[in-house]
Amino acid sequence: MGADLVIARDDVCAADVRDLLLRHFALMRDSSPEESCHVMEPDALLEADVTLISARQAGTVLGIGALNEIAPGHGELKSMHTAAEARGRGIARAILQALITEAQNRALHQLSLETGSDPIFAPARALYAAHGFRECPPFGDYRPDPLSTFMTRSLEASSNLTG
Incomplete structure (x- = not known):
């Protein structure tokens, strides 16, 4: 991961962010049947008022991830995606750490x-x-699905793992 990688909040409406979200959406739709695909379209992310984090290097967006509060005290990660050409560089890990920190900051x-x-x-x-x-049962509005894996973690200080 380069020293000039910037991990920060970003705008779902930014053209390059939207392009990467659309790439993610297409990949998820191609990877799972519709009834098992829970990816959110970019406009749905905007409507859900998510916090979107991006990783940029030299101004180019290389990865994204979003945090959506689904119930009081309970957040859900959405739309985690690293551009294919940027995989294997620790970008997803950096975005995930930023999203965990954001969730902790939001209590x-x-x-x-x-x-x-x-x-x-x-x-x-x-x-x-x-x-x-860790794997868990379906949460929120999800239902059991053999093509889905549900995972959760506590954000209590005693379980603050950041890889």
């Missing part, structure tokens, strides 16, 4: 996510597990 007590159960999602599941996330 959230629990952070959850849904990701795929297929082998293509194994690197994502490993990243989340390395940051203290």
Whole structure:
């Protein structure tokens, strides 16, 4: 990861962020049948009033991730994506750490996510597990789905793992 990598809040409406969100949306739609695909379209992220974090290097957006408060004290990670050409550089880890910090700063007590159960999602599941996330039952409006893996972690100080 380069020293000039900037991890910060970003705008869902920024053209380059939107382009990466659309790439993520297309990849998720291609990877899962519609009934098992829980990816949010960029406009839905905007409507949900999520906090979006991006990783930029030399002004180019390389990765994104969003935090959505789904219940008092409970956040959900959405739209974690690293551009294919930037994978393997620690960008997802940096974004995930920033999102965990954002959740802690907002006094959230629990952070959850849904990701795929297929082998293509194994690197994502490993990243989340390395940051203290453990498999859990479906949360919020999710229902059991063999193509989904649900994960959660406490944000209490005693379980503050940051990989």
